[in-house]
Amino acid sequence: MDIVFNSLLVHHILSREVESSRPDSMTFDLNGTIVEFSKEDFLLVTGLWWSSIKLVRSVEVMESLQLKYFKNLMTIEVHPTKFKECYKMLEFENDLDVVKISLVHYYVLGLIGKGKIKSSINKSLLDDVKDLEYFNSLNWGYILCERTFNGLKKVLKDKVTSYKENVWANEIISSIAGRTAVQLNNNVVP
Structure with a gap:
């Protein structure tokens, strides 16, 4: 369909x-x-x-994906367009990092559909995705x-x-068509 x-x-x-x-x-x-x-x-x-299972994020210390791949770009939040540009240029150290960063990319630009004008990406997503089991349990x-x-x-x-008001105006204008003016041909506004 x-x-x-x-x-x-x-x-x-x-x-x-x-x-x-x-x-x-x-x-x-x-x-x-x-x-x-x-x-x-x-x-x-x-x-x-709905997920009935809620895990707690692992407390083990892992290198920050934000620092590893985005350096100072994402202090707290970043614009989705900038994130998308950086994502295309990344050189990943391993396949697991590709999966993790791709999940954030998909979440932000696919599922949430962040607008290109007024929104930003919170870097906490990069912290959440470090623990894949936790991220997937959300x-x-x-x-x-x-x-x-x-x-x-x-x-x-x-x-x-x-x-x-705009809907009302459109309804009124369409209801008076033919009563107050007559269109003589298709090239003239009545």
Whole structure:
């Protein structure tokens, strides 16, 4: 199935969010039909899962991947574009480091989809991935679901009124077409 992302449709749906009794879901009123999007739905759509196992990161001292491969580039956070550029240029000492840095790369640019303008990568991911067993035990379904829901809830913050005004204007303009002006031909604005 070919699916094309439609940001206007997503904004339209998000502007119709209503309060939900469940803190782990988002509820929308779509033309009188109440639709709920829960964390279970998120996991079903993404193919991710909840992890009930939570390991503690190993305390053994390992050389920092940040210092080993990124030197002073990542003091606390780095822009995803810079991380991507550096990743392409890295000369790894061993295959395990390739796997570890690639996991961070995939997480940041694939799963999270960090925007190229306003986001940054926290270097703690490089600390977490040093212990692969710990990194793989993280509850990725929960982490990604929380980030997605928080992002969806923030996207229209302070923009709902503006968006509704634009939708209203489009509906009004389309409803008066043919009553207030007549288009004489395709080359002229009525």
